[in-house]
Amino acid sequence: MGDDVAMIRAALDAARAAGSLALLRRVFPGEPRVNGYVLAVSERLALVHQFHDFLDDGWTVLRIADIEEVVTEEARGFFARAFRERGLAPRLPPLEVPIATMAEALRALRREEQPVIVECETAEGGDADRYDLGAVCDVTDLHVHLRPVDGAGHWVPVEAIALGRITRLHVATPYLTTFLRYADPPPEMS
């Protein structure tokens, strides 16, 4: 398992160094593929500028251990060319996202008052997956305390999510930005 993770990490780092468009195949049925440019790789996590159906979809922080395969530009000639022709080049996120750990990434989002989508995906998918959109209130050694917004745009009481369950973060996605524009105004954060 450790060797597999090391190989995936090396493939991610090679994609990052080459600035290659990469397809990441993941173990989760809910979102088995992530398409984009790898911007940073740490021991356990990767930061990716992601695209959905040729649309810029902001940034995501992913666990390397959940990635089964990294398919890079050489194998994706048509897509890589289409991305170049559309000017879909890698971009840095609007804030620095350190990725040594999920806790570190979430603390940076809290400092910058950036909303986030937190996903806890499972092998079963469906209702077993957890998805929360909201604001980071606090990050401890074991949990993130997130004030979520429900699907109707209402802010709900703070919830603690175990850091060990988090498989993915989304930052500055168009969906997140647009959704919050029409949700209730955020409450005072302590």
Add this chain to the structure above:
Amino acid sequence: MIGAELAAAQAAGAFVQLVRRGRAERYTNGFVHGVGADLVLVHQFHNFIDDGWIILPIADVAAVERGEREALFERALRGEQIATAPPPFPIALSSFAAVLRSIEAAAAPLIVESLPDPADLDPDADPDDPDFYLGVIAVLGDAHLTLDEVGTDGEWSTPEPIALSRILQVQLGTHYLRTFLAHAAPATAT
């Protein structure tokens, strides 16, 4: 029951969420633009992005949701000045054959998803994972559809005919379809 709810949503011009049965993408969000005996036509939206039209079996819809969440999405789309619209040509909804005849008459590109033919199934493939075709209609018979298809390499080919009885859903005008074809090899290459 579901058919009546879909018809009511169409009459109200309301943004709804269709909860799908047995599909990896569990939800279809958008505005109903037509309801046949067995099929429904939806102008679909993905994360506030206009994503063209989908025709799917009513039997695949487990529930039609219209609540605060859907009202927020409708408000956001209005706020973003994104309007719903019918497809650019009439689509008969009496059967998938009728749908395809409408699309053929308009010479419109489309995406077809179908159940894999067990006889052609790769032993390693998931029998529930739909076949995905993107292209234009080459030949439409009484029982089968043949497409001029664009593969993931951007090149055109003509795959084996698809049994109409195995079609799961049809899409047109999606962002992916339009972008993909804009960068594919010219159709004259077939």
